[in-house]
Every structure is written in C-alpha cells, then in structure tokens.
Amino acid sequence: MKAVHFGAGNIGRGFIGPILAESDYEIVFVARNEKKISLLQERGQYPVTLANESRDTELVKNVTAVSIKDVDEVAESIAEADLVTTAIGMSALKDIAESVARGIKLRFKKKKRPEPLHIIACENGIGGSQRLKKLVYPLLKPSERKQADELVAFPNTMVDRIVPIQQHKDPLKVMVEPFCEWVIHKAGMLDGFTKIKGVRYVDSLDxxxxxxxxxxxxxxxxxxxxxxxxxxxxxxxxxxxxxxxxxxxxxxxxxxxxxxxxxxxxxxxxxxxxxxxxxxxxxxxxxxxxxxxxxxxxxxxxxxxxxxxxxxxxxxxxxxxxxxxxxxxxxxxxxxxxxxxxxxxxxxxxxxxxxxxxxxxxxxxxxxxxxxxxxxxxxxxxxxxxxxxxxxxxxxx
Missing domain, CATH: 1.10.1040.10 (N-(1-d-carboxylethyl)-l-norvaline Dehydrogenase; domain 2)
Structure with missing residues (x-):
C-alpha cells in the first residue's frame, strides 16, 4: 500500500512513519527541506531511536520524498495513494489544501473507479481532518465534491507522542519517547479500509x-x-x-x-x-x-x-x-x-x-x-x- 505524508519533521518521521511502515506502507514524504528530501530519495530509509536506557533503534524503510513545490508530482502521489496523512500543525493545513485538492482531481480523472481514499490530519488539536476537508472542498467542482463524498473520507484522529527538538549528525535520525497513541474515529472511515497496526478505532473520539x-x-x-x-x-x-x-x-x-x-x-x-x-x-x-x-x-x-x-x-x-x-x-x-x-x-x-x-x-x-x-x-x-x-x-x- 502507498501513503503520502505531508511533513518530514520529527513527528512525521518519528511517529507516523514508523507506524505506517509497520503496516507495510510505502511512504512518500511531502516536504520543504531540500536536504531531507534528497536524503530520503537517496537512502529510502532512516533511523528512529527510542529515548530509553538501551536506545533501541529501528530503520523505517520503503520511504521517499517529494518537494511541496513540485505540485505535479505531489498530485500524482496522492492520485496513486491508499492513504494521506499530515503532521504539519493545524495552522498550516490551509497551505496544503490546494495540493490535496489537485491530487483528488487527478485521482478522479485518471481512474474510472478509484479506490476509496482516507485523508487523516494527525495534528495536535480537535477536528483536524474535518478542518482540512473544509479547506479542500471549496477547491473542488460540484461534481468532484459529490464524488468525494462517496470516495474520500476525512476521519478525525488523536495522536500522542513527545518528540523534542533535537540535533543529530544525520539529518534524518530522530529520537522519540517509547510511548505513543493513535486513535481514529471509526464512523469516519469508508468500507474496506485496511486497519493500520497499532491504531485504535473507536466509536466516540471526543x-x-x-x-x-x-x-x-x-x-x-x-x-x-x-x-x-x-x-x-x-x-x-x-x-x-x-x-x-x-x-x-x-x-x-x-x-x-x-x-x-x-x-x-x-x-x-x-x-x-x-x-x-x-x-x-x-x-x-x-x-x-x-x-x-x-x-x-x-x-x-x-x-x-x-x-x-x-x-x-x-x-x-x-x-x-x-x-x-x-x-x-x-x-x-x-x-x-x-x-x-x-x-x-x-x-x-x-x-x-x-x-x-x-x-x-x-x-x-x-x-x-x-x-x-x-x-x-x-x-x-x-x-x-x-x-x-x-x-x-x-x-x-
């Protein structure tokens, strides 16, 4: 399966990336930092270290990256994805709405019967996915919105992992706390979605x-x-x-x-x-x-x-x-x-x-x-x- 993740920062690489990789997703990071983009493309993997006594480290594999500036490649990635996630901050969701809308449009254009797409804003706040939906929908034509109502879901979520600001010789390395929690509102999901390992699906998210x-x-x-x-x-x-x-x-x-x-x-x-x-x-x-x-x-x-x-x-x-x-x-x-x-x-x-x-x-x-x-x-x-x-x-x- 393929996932597109907006944000190659510490939360994206240290939290969302490892969980998606555990469920066998190939991950495309959409990022601004040209050095990180280049390294992710070159290596196809990066290390995540737990902040515990033994400093356990795992390699998150099957990853690459594209620049947010490359609007065509971002749209192409979304058109082919099974899942889109974000970790960029609630206030920055407005900055990616056009990219997400482009990807949805291309998805509908390329495929007569596109597979359902879940777009999940993994942000530190309430109702992030629905906020992103409200930013994306005005950028779609009425016919596209109607199609999106059936084939694109924006389930709200709760994510929790502490990742402090850090500096490493390797720009891709990230250290995270051992604890993490990811909860998704089950009612917001479309039928047929393959569950992500380690994620809890609940009837009431509040x-x-x-x-x-x-x-x-x-x-x-x-x-x-x-x-x-x-x-x-x-x-x-x-x-x-x-x-x-x-x-x-x-x-x-x-x-x-x-x-x-x-x-x-x-x-x-x-x-x-x-x-x-x-x-x-x-x-x-x-x-x-x-x-x-x-x-x-x-x-x-x-x-x-x-x-x-x-x-x-x-x-x-x-x-x-x-x-x-x-x-x-x-x-x-x-x-x-x-x-x-x-x-x-x-x-x-x-x-x-x-x-x-x-x-x-x-x-x-x-x-x-x-x-x-x-x-x-x-x-x-x-x-x-x-x-x-x-x-x-x-x-x-």
Missing part, C-alpha cells in the same frame, strides 16, 4: 481527544510556564522541583475532575493515566526545553485550546479551577524574546492591558468570574517575575 489534550498538552505546557517562572530551562529540571510538580498535579487533578464528570470516566484509572503522563514529562533520556514546550502562547491561550477551554468547562461544572487559573496567568507572563507569539502577546498586554487580552484573545468577558481571577493572578505572577534578577524584557519589545 473522550480520547479531550483526555489527551487536557492531560498531556495541558500538563506539559503548565510545566513549561510554571518552570519558566522559576527560571528553569528544561521540563525535566522544572518537574524535579516539588513546587512545580505540585502545581502541575494540581492542574491535572482539575482537568481530570472535569473529564471524569463529563465523560463518566473511571476516576482511579484516570489518576493512573495522569501519573503515567507526568512520568513521560520527566523522561531522563532526552532533554525537552521549556521554550519549546511553552512556545506559541497565543495559540495555547486561545478559547478552544488546552488551558482556557478546560478552565471554562470546569468552572461551568462548579469544579475547582485555582491551578488552571495559575497556569493561564503563568502563560500570560511567558516573555521569551525569541518566540514571535510571546513578543506579540507581551506587546498586546503592554498596549491594551491584561483585561483586554483576557477578554479579546482568551475569549473570557470581564463579566465572567474567571476574568478577574486570571487578571489578579497574572499581576501576582508578573510582579514576582519582574522582581527577580532578569532583564527588562518589556523594554526590548
């Missing part, structure tokens, strides 16, 4: 997506923002501090209470899941920089993302939100000058005030009880952050 997003992603970024306030440079250093660990656990107990109530989860099993996720954050076999995990605070503070959304839901249910409020406040203080979103966030706070940012970016009106609590906690965090021996970041913005 509990899995929110459990992951509001435990792994919420906990990970909370560790980053709390750790940043304490002056640490890595997640491992931050979590080693009992104060930070207590704060992160507090956040995850609040999201956990919301999740167990909303989805009727087993609270004891979810507590074990929380502890397992925290253990992943502390993996001693790789170094995960706080500035990587905390990057793009505007995205992470948006109304439907990992901090604000669970806080709003927990508040609505009458549950505690003290630690979530603290995590949101810490994110608002994140002022890493090499992060464009952090710079933009601090500029916005400086120019418009914290209340305006909470209302217009976080989507929490000043009439909402969480608004004043976040603002108060932000002022407390900001004062503590600025009083420490640190450069005057705002003066550099």
């Amino acid at each position: 509990p899995y997506i929110e459990r992951k997003l509001f435990t792994v992603n919420t906990g990970h970024c909370a560790a980053a923002y709390f750790g940043y306030l304490e002056g640490y440079s890595t997640i491992q250093e931050a979590i080693a501090n009992p104060k930070v660990l207590k704060q992160v656990r507090g956040v995850l107990h609040e999201t956990g209470a919301m999740l167990t109530q909303k989805y009727n989860l087993d609270s004891k099993k979810h507590e074990l899941y929380i502890e397992k996720m925290i253990k992943r954050f502390t993996n001693p076999h790789f170094t995960d920089k706080i500035t990587r995990v905390g990057r793009s605070p505007l995205r992470k503070l948006s109304p439907n993302d990992r901090l604000v959304r669970p806080a709003i839901q927990a508040h609505k249910m009458g549950l505690k939100t003290d630690h979530l409020v603290a995590a949101i406040a810490a994110a608002l203080v994140f002022d890493f000058v090499k992060d464009p979103e952090a710079v933009k966030l601090q500029n916005s706070i400086r120019e418009h005030g914290i209340g305006n940012v909470i209302e217009h970016h976080l989507g929490i009106p000043d009439s909402h009880p969480l608004h004043s609590r976040i603002a108060d906690k932000y002022n407390e965090c900001f004062s503590s952050h600025r009083s420490e021996d640190q450069p005057d970041v705002l003066s550099q913005l």
Whole structure:
C-alpha cells in the first residue's frame, strides 16, 4: 500500500512513519527541506531511536520524498495513494489544501473507479481532518465534491507522542519517547479500509481527544510556564522541583475532575493515566526545553485550546479551577524574546492591558468570574517575575 505524508519533521518521521511502515506502507514524504528530501530519495530509509536506557533503534524503510513545490508530482502521489496523512500543525493545513485538492482531481480523472481514499490530519488539536476537508472542498467542482463524498473520507484522529527538538549528525535520525497513541474515529472511515497496526478505532473520539489534550498538552505546557517562572530551562529540571510538580498535579487533578464528570470516566484509572503522563514529562533520556514546550502562547491561550477551554468547562461544572487559573496567568507572563507569539502577546498586554487580552484573545468577558481571577493572578505572577534578577524584557519589545 502507498501513503503520502505531508511533513518530514520529527513527528512525521518519528511517529507516523514508523507506524505506517509497520503496516507495510510505502511512504512518500511531502516536504520543504531540500536536504531531507534528497536524503530520503537517496537512502529510502532512516533511523528512529527510542529515548530509553538501551536506545533501541529501528530503520523505517520503503520511504521517499517529494518537494511541496513540485505540485505535479505531489498530485500524482496522492492520485496513486491508499492513504494521506499530515503532521504539519493545524495552522498550516490551509497551505496544503490546494495540493490535496489537485491530487483528488487527478485521482478522479485518471481512474474510472478509484479506490476509496482516507485523508487523516494527525495534528495536535480537535477536528483536524474535518478542518482540512473544509479547506479542500471549496477547491473542488460540484461534481468532484459529490464524488468525494462517496470516495474520500476525512476521519478525525488523536495522536500522542513527545518528540523534542533535537540535533543529530544525520539529518534524518530522530529520537522519540517509547510511548505513543493513535486513535481514529471509526464512523469516519469508508468500507474496506485496511486497519493500520497499532491504531485504535473507536466509536466516540471526543473522550480520547479531550483526555489527551487536557492531560498531556495541558500538563506539559503548565510545566513549561510554571518552570519558566522559576527560571528553569528544561521540563525535566522544572518537574524535579516539588513546587512545580505540585502545581502541575494540581492542574491535572482539575482537568481530570472535569473529564471524569463529563465523560463518566473511571476516576482511579484516570489518576493512573495522569501519573503515567507526568512520568513521560520527566523522561531522563532526552532533554525537552521549556521554550519549546511553552512556545506559541497565543495559540495555547486561545478559547478552544488546552488551558482556557478546560478552565471554562470546569468552572461551568462548579469544579475547582485555582491551578488552571495559575497556569493561564503563568502563560500570560511567558516573555521569551525569541518566540514571535510571546513578543506579540507581551506587546498586546503592554498596549491594551491584561483585561483586554483576557477578554479579546482568551475569549473570557470581564463579566465572567474567571476574568478577574486570571487578571489578579497574572499581576501576582508578573510582579514576582519582574522582581527577580532578569532583564527588562518589556523594554526590548
């Protein structure tokens, strides 16, 4: 079978690639990096190393690559594929919509009876595949859309594997944590699809997506923002501090209470899941920089993302939100000058005030009880952050 994967970054090579290879897919990576494209074409394989004590390494074989700039070759690859996947970031899906549409058009043109095609956006967010569909469909003719309704599926999915930023002599080598999870919404699949080994197919995806997003992603970024306030440079250093660990656990107990109530989860099993996720954050076999995990605070503070959304839901249910409020406040203080979103966030706070940012970016009106609590906690965090021996970041913005 043939798969086309958009994105030859660490997640694509370190997570999606190995799983597809295990199911005997030949993989065509669609990428921008010319060096990686050339090496993938030349070698046809690359190494993936697990961040464990024995550094187990496997070779992902039967791979090649094409440039995103080569629109004809990308379209040809999609026309011949059994599966299309992505790992490029939710915000970048718009950039590949035209390529996907071209491939679908060519597929219909070349084959009188084309095989069903599944297009799965393996992104860190909710509803990625359906978002991609909404971007692709307007680029198809009405007759093509009708045909796509029958022959092209965009099932939503949940993916989970921590892959930190890394540097190796071999540009294709990638190190990943041993844990990984890939869940696909079964109802979104077309008949006759060959299941991918290691992937779980479920009737209801929402509990899995929110459990992951509001435990792994919420906990990970909370560790980053709390750790940043304490002056640490890595997640491992931050979590080693009992104060930070207590704060992160507090956040995850609040999201956990919301999740167990909303989805009727087993609270004891979810507590074990929380502890397992925290253990992943502390993996001693790789170094995960706080500035990587905390990057793009505007995205992470948006109304439907990992901090604000669970806080709003927990508040609505009458549950505690003290630690979530603290995590949101810490994110608002994140002022890493090499992060464009952090710079933009601090500029916005400086120019418009914290209340305006909470209302217009976080989507929490000043009439909402969480608004004043976040603002108060932000002022407390900001004062503590600025009083420490640190450069005057705002003066550099």
